[in-house]
Amino acid sequence: MTCCAPGADTAARYGAGPTPDEIRLASRDLGDGLRQTDLSVPEAHCAACISKIEGGLGELPDVEHARLNLSTRRVTVKWRGDTPPPLIETLAAAGYSAHLFEPGEDQSDPQLSRLIRSLGVAGFCAMNIMLLSVSIWSGADPATRQAFHWISAALALPALLYSGQVFFRSAWGALQHGQTNMDVPISIGICLAFGLSLYDTFHHGAHAYFDAATTLIFFLLCGRTLDYVMRERARQAVRGLMRLSPRGATVMRADGTREYLPIGEIEPGMVLLVPAGERIPVDARVENGRSDIDEAIATGESAPRAVATGSTVQAGTLNLTGPLTLVATARADNSFLAEMVRLMEAAEGGRARYRRLADRAARLYSPVVHLTAFLTFVGWALSTGNWHLSISVAIAVLIITCPCALGLAVPIVQVVAARRLFENGIMVKDGSGLERLAEIDSVVFDKTGTLTLGAPRLRSSGTNDPAVLGIAAALAAQSLHPMSRAIVAGLGDMRAEAPVISAAVEHPGLGVEAEINGRLYRLGRSAWAAGKDQPGTVLACDGHPLTSFTFEDVLRPGAAEAVQALQEAGLAVEILSGDHRDAVATTARRLGIERFEAGVLPAEKVAHLEELSSKGCRTLMVGDGLNDAPALAAAHVSMAPASAADIGRNAADFVFLHESLDAVPLALDVAREAGKLIRQNFALAIIYNAIALPIAIAGFVTPLIAAVAMSLSSVLVVGNALRLKGGRTKTRNLEQDDREPSQSRMVVVR
């Protein structure tokens, strides 16, 4: 049963996890001294995981109750006491990396249960009405028919009043804004069908359309619910990713007491203590201490920056090597992060202007259908003079053209497409994202963290001597610096050769040193370790260089193939990066991208995208950093990797959880194919109407014909949606897919 142990290494790579203070801050008070903490456990995926996680946590003395939800990969722990039990550590010991889940976001979703309840009610009513209708159609005598019509009316009422609200509300909302959407003709059709049937039942008529009205509600709700479930699942998966911005920070008061404050309560002038491995909570100035700051996520710069007393640091960046004492210079809502959010909000116009395909179809569709019904009424009234007959025929036209197939045409295809993407680790947050992705003609990539992994990789180590390499690996293991990480990753198996290091000291901005067998070993900057000023990282013994290491920026797996596939698909590909020109040029050359810009500020990225859009280009933005978030919001459609900054992930339409950049062409393929199927479905719906409409106008429609025609067209549309092929070949390796969120591990390493 060890199928799921991801290895103890995971926990170590996280660096410092959430502190007890942070866990306490994120927990919810249930009263009675009981507190609840939700943790995301991305690697849980089988029965053994359930028993290991619940068993391990349940044995902690303060834990009252632990339950794992395998669908959301989240464990809910209820505990007592003032200090939280060592939850993360216990899970790490069991082999699972865990991180705090946002409190309050896990409340059961009212909209989903509302949709499912509506669906249940509509299903119950539709089934029973259909049962009665079949008896009527097979020739019930008039008394029985009349009784059945009344029962049907009574059954249709809850479906209309309760389940139908989903459509009525959305239709009313659209009308209030002077627009129409697909729900307007649907609502009109349902209400008129019900009204006419009720009128006819009163007057002992032979035909009633209760079954049509309720079946319509049921079918459409099926599509709507599936659509919602799919999107919700994707959103859950994105939310379960690790949060990169800190929730708070330890503040040192003037009298020397320390207190952990939530981020919103930190004021300029407060003294903050930020240990190595934690993120900087607000913009601040370094008061004391030396360290290296990883700014990749904030500026796109790949190399860490050394800071010392007097340097300024930005909110959201990662303190790598040494503890820092900071003085806050801005409140959280004035920090760099908040500025990005403001830029994002300003940029969001383009996406809001986009109108969904279904709504655009409805805008053409409703006037045509409503006009046809009206003309039918006028025609019949003029030729027969029979008002009731004319109204009946006109309403029959509306019922038979009521856009059941049209209402399903878009959501069903998008559900199938989103499902296919989900299996490949790509989360679609919104159906309109798929529509917009199918339209793109250019792609803009960020470099650091998107085209590259953001972490350097060891290229060469200068020697093959296992003793020397072992010492280097052992020293590097003592540090969180990205280059040390790269050495550990490259030489980790050499550590067995190395003597045990008892007291290693990290000198921020310089390197690591330790005494082994009476000799001083240093790993770090050449000038510091060996006294010679040359680039690169050096391992030195008592000031004599033993070997030197060189590093390279690692391309994200599949980056070259993805870029090539996009270029072959006829898209213009370019890079917009905040990093130095040399680094960007190297990456661009390796990937065969001709157009690139380096040193671009966040606002300039937005400006560039807006310029593209004013030229008529529809751009896909792929980026991960805080600095990309406004651009992600400004682009026509956007994608972010799982390792992206929180607000970037929230701004993007797609989030891909696997490391490989294949996700971009794959999503594009699926989106384009989905677009094709949607158009086919529209065509099917139009053909259906072209056949059904003359029959309805001629007055030949009976409830039986309406039921058969509408069901047939819906089944046809759903069947066509299931033909979606894109992305199917890659679903073979389920085990791999099940592990998808494990990429969140690399987040801290970067």
Place this chain on the structure above:
Amino acid sequence: MSTLVFLVPLALALGAGALGAFLWSLRSGQYDDLDGAAHRILLDDEKDHGPKG
């Protein structure tokens, strides 16, 4: 016709019972973790670390 007086209400009552059961199971959270439910049947004993009371 006289049989219908019994059978139709009976059919409706059965249907309504099923609907009620569905709504109850929805409310009591039985659809919250479908993947977990599928795997939990494989566990021998949940008493030690499941819900206490």
